[in-house]
Amino acid sequence: MGQSGDMSETRPVVILQPAPQRTARIFGPASLAALRESFRVVDLEDVADPDRFDDVLPEAVAIIGQPDLPRERLLRAARLRAICNVEGNFFPNVDYATCAELGVYVLGCGPAYAQAVAEHSLGLAIDLARGISREDRAFRTGSERYVADGNADAILLRGADIGLIGFGNLGRALLPLLQAFAPTIRVFDPWLPDSVLREQGLEPGTLAEVLAASTFVFVLATVTAESEHLLGAAELDLLRPGSRLVLVSRAAVVDFDALLSRLAAGRFLAAVDVWPSEPMPPDSPFRDLDNLVFSGHRAGGIPAAFTRIGELVVDDLRQIAAGLPPVRMQVAARELVTRYRNRPVT
Amino acid sequence: MGQSGDMSETRPVVILQPAPQRTARIFGPASLAALRESFRVVDLEDVADPDRFDDVLPEAVAIIGQPDLPRERLLRAARLRAICNVEGNFFPNVDYATCAELGVYVLGCGPAYAQAVAEHSLGLAIDLARGISREDRAFRTGSERYVADGNADAILLRGADIGLIGFGNLGRALLPLLQAFAPTIRVFDPWLPDSVLREQGLEPGTLAEVLAASTFVFVLATVTAESEHLLGAAELDLLRPGSRLVLVSRAAVVDFDALLSRLAAGRFLAAVDVWPSEPMPPDSPFRDLDNLVFSGHRAGGIPAAFTRIGELVVDDLRQIAAGLPPVRMQVAARELVTRYRNRPVT
Amino acid sequence: MGQSGDMSETRPVVILQPAPQRTARIFGPASLAALRESFRVVDLEDVADPDRFDDVLPEAVAIIGQPDLPRERLLRAARLRAICNVEGNFFPNVDYATCAELGVYVLGCGPAYAQAVAEHSLGLAIDLARGISREDRAFRTGSERYVADGNADAILLRGADIGLIGFGNLGRALLPLLQAFAPTIRVFDPWLPDSVLREQGLEPGTLAEVLAASTFVFVLATVTAESEHLLGAAELDLLRPGSRLVLVSRAAVVDFDALLSRLAAGRFLAAVDVWPSEPMPPDSPFRDLDNLVFSGHRAGGIPAAFTRIGELVVDDLRQIAAGLPPVRMQVAARELVTRYRNRPVT
Amino acid sequence: MGQSGDMSETRPVVILQPAPQRTARIFGPASLAALRESFRVVDLEDVADPDRFDDVLPEAVAIIGQPDLPRERLLRAARLRAICNVEGNFFPNVDYATCAELGVYVLGCGPAYAQAVAEHSLGLAIDLARGISREDRAFRTGSERYVADGNADAILLRGADIGLIGFGNLGRALLPLLQAFAPTIRVFDPWLPDSVLREQGLEPGTLAEVLAASTFVFVLATVTAESEHLLGAAELDLLRPGSRLVLVSRAAVVDFDALLSRLAAGRFLAAVDVWPSEPMPPDSPFRDLDNLVFSGHRAGGIPAAFTRIGELVVDDLRQIAAGLPPVRMQVAARELVTRYRNRPVT
Structure with missing residues (x-):
């Protein structure tokens, strides 16, 4: 009417x-x-x-x-x-x-997902720092370790060297969560002038500098022609022994074959939320790795x-x-x- | 000489x-x-x-x-x-x-351990919020879920209602990590005047108030005659359905029989770092729980x-x-x- | 060539x-x-x-x-x-x-000036809170007061009710400086949805609400057809008795005749950096006011x-x-x- | 009864x-x-x-x-x-x-006064940075300057080198207010191990190091046998030309004769809240100084x-x-x- x-x-x-x-x-x-x-x-x-x-x-x-x-x-x-x-x-x-x-x-x-991704990323990083999911699994098979026994490789985020690969929506959401740990944060982002990073207390660096100087590395970059396999074999070899790599943005940024071989060799630890194929093949050799925390593209979609x-x-x-x-x-x-x-x- | x-x-x-x-x-x-x-x-x-x-x-x-x-x-x-x-x-x-x-x-x-405990506690809380170790386990059996499928109960810490049971060394170390999430934090600590909490932006409350008003509860209290089984059956029943309980201070603060029955019933989720006996018996019924993150007294001793x-x-x-x-x-x-x-x- | x-x-x-x-x-x-x-x-x-x-x-x-x-x-x-x-x-x-x-x-x-304006604004606000320039003048005439004698109207910024009129470049630069005082900050900005303010811990309000609820008011709005004389007689009368008004954006936002009469009546205190005519006439009645801190369009241009x-x-x-x-x-x-x-x- | x-x-x-x-x-x-x-x-x-x-x-x-x-x-x-x-x-x-x-x-x-002293100290520092009371005085005699004309020596706190002499109640209250300016803060406090300062992001230094490296110096030390005239002629000569000295704790910490001669020579600017005799003599030569902000022991007693x-x-x-x-x-x-x-x- x-x-x-x-x-x-x-x-x-x-x-x-x-x-x-x-x-x-x-x-x-x-x-x-x-x-x-x-x-x-x-x-x-x-x-x-x-x-x-x-x-x-x-x-x-x-x-x-x-x-x-x-x-x-x-x-x-x-x-x-x-x-x-x-x-x-x-x-x-x-x-x-x-x-x-x-x-x-x-x-x-993108801003709607950024907080969820940031929190998940921090959770993955602390898991890698402290072996949370690894020791939880051990408990379920009766092989858990107590007090210092399971902590030989446990490290603090406080005061750590942290690297961010990409500093867009995700980096900006993650930054305040990280700052509470008083870390040194280095950033590689070719789309930003150094001054923008420095004003926020971040140290700009080349990709190689950031990878080599960080104990925790968060891969937050989007995929472009330039960033495909940004982290290939050579770059992954720059990571510090025992460092912790958190990948939450796009699988294509990382060469997964190179990643697999280095994880299998125990070079560093990683947490991965995005995969070259989703679902991953049931027989993927990644599934056997103990120094990898698995996440099924779950960081943002809550x-x-x-x-x-x-x-x-x-x-x-x-x-x-x-x-x-x-x-x-x-x-x-x-x-x-x-x-x-x-x-x-x- | x-x-x-x-x-x-x-x-x-x-x-x-x-x-x-x-x-x-x-x-x-x-x-x-x-x-x-x-x-x-x-x-x-x-x-x-x-x-x-x-x-x-x-x-x-x-x-x-x-x-x-x-x-x-x-x-x-x-x-x-x-x-x-x-x-x-x-x-x-x-x-x-x-x-x-x-x-x-x-x-x-105690201050030497506080930062390690705080970081571990936050990691456990995010694990409970996002199902990190649960979904990592699923991946290892080929039953992982992708994107929103595994996120039905995933929640943010940002803006959440958080309760702290006890505000000593551990609480003071955890506080700056939590504040980055802009939460509402309620505290029960009978050893502190309300003013001390209010000055730090915390809301003082009775034990019952804090338990009932929080989505995340961190148990940080030491054991005294008064705090033994501070969280008994009645108190655990005050927890919100689906809330997340993180226990990192002393096992004796919680009635573990009451805790077991409520976890088995799926009333809430929990992460436990301290246990009534360590090691726990191999056949402990806790070991079968899917809504529990296990940690073997590992929060501090790194x-x-x-x-x-x-x-x-x-x-x-x-x-x-x-x-x-x-x-x-x-x-x-x-x-x-x-x-x-x-x-x-x- | x-x-x-x-x-x-x-x-x-x-x-x-x-x-x-x-x-x-x-x-x-x-x-x-x-x-x-x-x-x-x-x-x-x-x-x-x-x-x-x-x-x-x-x-x-x-x-x-x-x-x-x-x-x-x-x-x-x-x-x-x-x-x-x-x-x-x-x-x-x-x-x-x-x-x-x-x-x-x-x-x-604008961003080049924002930090300078923010720092100057905070300095003016503390001056109004504590009578810094007023007591400095008294010292130079030998009429200074000591200890509590000159502090009857001195107030803290910590925990104060603060109002921001406009939240653009200037407000964003001022915000972190103010947050260190753990205040309640209310904001009137008709160009922003409430959600943007709430996410930063600010309380959105109408102009009248912000003026009436604040002990410190910072006028940070630019001039448009709508904001000319935004603070007229009626609005200035909403200010709390004894409140402190800091004007650093544009003179045209305030009705200076109305401002003069209220300052002359001792209704509140003010600091003014921008003036309807610059230089102000030598015989301007503003120059005799004791509850006014004068600044000659100096907030940004350093x-x-x-x-x-x-x-x-x-x-x-x-x-x-x-x-x-x-x-x-x-x-x-x-x-x-x-x-x-x-x-x-x- | x-x-x-x-x-x-x-x-x-x-x-x-x-x-x-x-x-x-x-x-x-x-x-x-x-x-x-x-x-x-x-x-x-x-x-x-x-x-x-x-x-x-x-x-x-x-x-x-x-x-x-x-x-x-x-x-x-x-x-x-x-x-x-x-x-x-x-x-x-x-x-x-x-x-x-x-x-x-x-x-x-002491803790009751600390916030009041901290806010007053910051207000004095910004006054020294921006000439707030000086230009307010000029306005009252019709000799005010506009825009950049009065700003030749105006400086920012943001990113500045700040020195704290003493880090007790006052320093701890002042610290969060200063941190909002992202400065480098050096501290001289012989009663604290360096580690306590470093944990808070402060750089420990000798008295000479702190004085020589700072653009803003806050004197927050109490008086003991050791700290009497802690800032004598030799120490005041270490201050950077054009630096800004804020004295709010105890007059006895500074040699006022040495202070007078250096201020009269225009070596630096100062704000003083505590005086060797209170009230100061009416004919004190301090009263003629233009690069001094006067305050009558007013920092704490509000x-x-x-x-x-x-x-x-x-x-x-x-x-x-x-x-x-x-x-x-x-x-x-x-x-x-x-x-x-x-x-x-x-």
């Missing part, structure tokens, strides 16, 4: 098509209510027909999701102001140059991170609707967005 | 009898050299004969170790200024009242903590020799030292 | 015309050398002739300064990637919409801040030349840049 | 004789009510007759104040557990050795500090009455208490 329909017409139109995410997972009830209060949400979550999408596109001020957006489609999106990617990475199915030209924000939800996506989306869409810049999601830098080599998590 | 011997006579005498600790474990080379430079060390590490001890006692300004020191012995220790306990707890084999009367410092090395004991001892003995108060070891409060119910770790 | 000339051709062209700033003030020797190493600098500092500028413009990748840049000029700047404003504010002599359309970064040096501008410029121009986004200067948000109502400082 | 009389008999007796402090100044209503609830307070505030004091002494568990307590008097105080000095310093009218022998705590209220004394006293007396150690007041170290050279503030 007339009036309520008329009123709703004044709300800006937002297309919701979050696949492969699900609306119910990324929007808590409060976020969804807030979204619907401020916007007319066209829900295409379970609508595969591209014509429906194209029908609504010219009216939409924002898209929540990561549909294909080639130039011709973007040119018909006359009112579009923002694309809210809700999957954590930017994929090549969007014409980012056209977005920049048209003043369309491309927004990512309930609190998923619902946070919805909160970020609503806040930033409201900012944009009010004529203000987005402040919570990650604004894709036009220089970087086309460099990422991401593939969807399945 | 004459002179060097004469000169060494001017150094104050210190008795070194650290059993069951070992000199080589608690003194790094630099600490031992510093000790010998400032003091004439009478090494009784492997001398069981009490007469040797009694012969030196009247000259000694300090004892490193925890020998029996009844009143009559103390009265003969005319120059004694300090007893440096190097085992982490105060035992009832010293007449503390006489020490107080004679102005003899009784010093403990190499960095042991060598720190020697550093604390040397620094404080030098302070005392210079007419200054000790500042690194824990000065046993005369009101509290007789309340502890400690037994040596074997 | 010589080799060195050929080589220098490969460096991107940057136009340097910083007026009313001076190159020697904003570039330290190292920054200037770095700028010249990476770029071919066309120095138009003392060249008034616009033709010279227009001749170089088509080649320039960046402009350091704030010349007039209407649309027609920008359209001829085919290689332009960045305009580095070195005066601290964005002025209306640039066609910002065209910059956005062309993908030209408009960068401001040597360390000026040379920092050059560092920011060089770092960001190098980022851009390397195909990376700028990370040190403030990227002008296209939504906001046209709202500011700035006039050059003379 | 009445019931209420009988009940009150069970409360431990406390003698209240705070002169030259006043009860109304150091006890807020809540503290006074709490004191009376837990203790039978014998109020001798305005009772000069020593016999009254001596009559009550044998029953008293604690004394609030600083009456003469020679050995013979202490020996008659059979129940005495604590002497709560409420004047901020320990005076030689108490037989401290006998107190130690009898197990009587001697408690000082209302919030005074009422905090009462809070500390009540909390610690309750601790002691409950068989627990005091935790809020400063327990006088028996090694140090007789070294102080204090005279009452009049």
